[in-house]
Amino acid sequence: MHIQRTPLVSTSIGTHREFVSFHFGTPGAGQKVYMQASLHADETPAMLTAWRLKHRLIELENAGRIQGEVILVPVANPIGLSQHVLGQFLGRFELNSGHNFNRSFPLPQAGALMERIGTQWTQDADTNTRLLRRAVCEMLSEVKPKNEFESLRREMMVMAADADLIIDLHCSLEATMHLYTSPASWPAVEPLARYLGASGVLLAADSGGQSFDEVHTQLWNEVRALLGDTAPLAAPNVALTVEHRGQRDVTYEFAEQDAEGILDYLTHRGVIAGEARALPPLNHPATPLAGSEQFIAPVSGVLVHRAAVGAHLKAGDPVFDIVDPITDEVTTLTTKNDGIFYMRRAIRFVIAGAPLGRVTGAIPFRTGVLIGA
The missing domain is CATH 3.40.630.10 (Zn peptidases)
Structure with missing residues (x-):
């Protein structure tokens, strides 16, 4: 060496x-x-x-x-x-x-x-x-x-x-x-x-x-x-x-x-x-990166993970809940893809627009820059 x-x-x-x-x-x-x-x-x-x-x-x-x-x-x-x-x-x-x-x-x-x-x-x-x-x-x-x-x-x-x-x-x-x-x-x-x-x-x-x-x-x-x-x-x-x-x-x-x-x-x-x-x-x-679904928080609140990292998900499965402790509103995010929940952010409180995680997908649908900052 x-x-x-x-x-x-x-x-x-x-x-x-x-x-x-x-x-x-x-x-x-x-x-x-x-x-x-x-x-x-x-x-x-x-x-x-x-x-x-x-x-x-x-x-x-x-x-x-x-x-x-x-x-x-x-x-x-x-x-x-x-x-x-x-x-x-x-x-x-x-x-x-x-x-x-x-x-x-x-x-x-x-x-x-x-x-x-x-x-x-x-x-x-x-x-x-x-x-x-x-x-x-x-x-x-x-x-x-x-x-x-x-x-x-x-x-x-x-x-x-x-x-x-x-x-x-x-x-x-x-x-x-x-x-x-x-x-x-x-x-x-x-x-x-x-x-x-x-x-x-x-x-x-x-x-x-x-x-x-x-x-x-x-x-x-x-x-x-x-x-x-x-x-x-x-x-x-x-x-x-x-x-x-x-x-x-x-x-x-x-x-x-x-x-x-x-x-x-x-x-x-x-x-x-x-x-x-x-x-x-x-x-x-293997799946196209352009087919991976990117989850973005539509509202602010406490983030609750509904799916385990590595889980095989079907379209419609819940992935995240966002809980507003003031209004009691719970916003559930479901996946559009059949795929693997391969990564998520290490956050438990989110602001609107925050990236949350990704699920693989076999059909490409995204264009442009495919990775985050």
Whole structure:
């Protein structure tokens, strides 16, 4: 194992943070895997899973079982970890700018990449894939970040841009295990959904947020469209987000279970030598993110949860009650979808317009930006 400590741009006099990555295996000897945890710094179940993964990867490397390269970043957001205001941990947004740590990730423009590669394109898809990845990494390395936030984003992008597999470990507020990925990545990701026991898988080619995992596959699609029939390009980088249940689901048992599921998947892909565990059944088919029903509070009041997280709901089932203790009015919200109640907010009193939770759905009906702030 090799530990790399990359200093970030210092925000002010007397401060210094670094981006710490753990490197296993041999670069160029096989597939490259990049995994990071808690880009939203207050999503700590992911960090504990990554901690467990690190120790298991050390064991596997010592046993000579890592075929290729695995990079693990257990703490992807040292900036967010330091953000505490009046005792509240604020790890989702960067306080200097207000930016969500996992939105609007910058990648080189497809046209600029095409221009840089120029006449080097060939009729071999694997060669073109290497050309594209190298060009992306070069252009990212040339970026001069102006502040700590930009330098953090650049470092993780540089490390991940040429990976065959990118796994971004997160969690929701109160949730069941679920995944986000693109339709192009889903066939390759499906075994991981099985090993992790995911109750929901949400698919979108472009959710509108330019999240860390999504921008990699989006870039591939844009370059492919510009290339047309002139040059073949191999399958895009496989990229996904894993939501390790809810923020309070921090246990050794969950961390062990999830780490072993990821390692089973890496064994299944041939990144780890050995025989992979038999694939468990898929708990629930993948559904379009555009088909997930978003619940919004129509009134203010005390929120009562009528359905358990992870429940299989039928259209018309009650999901929430909102109780007005002054007028005695009870407003019941029911689902229009048959699907999995996969996440909800960790609030028990709501104002009108507050987001409450989501249920998967098989039929897309939403357009525009599909993910929250």
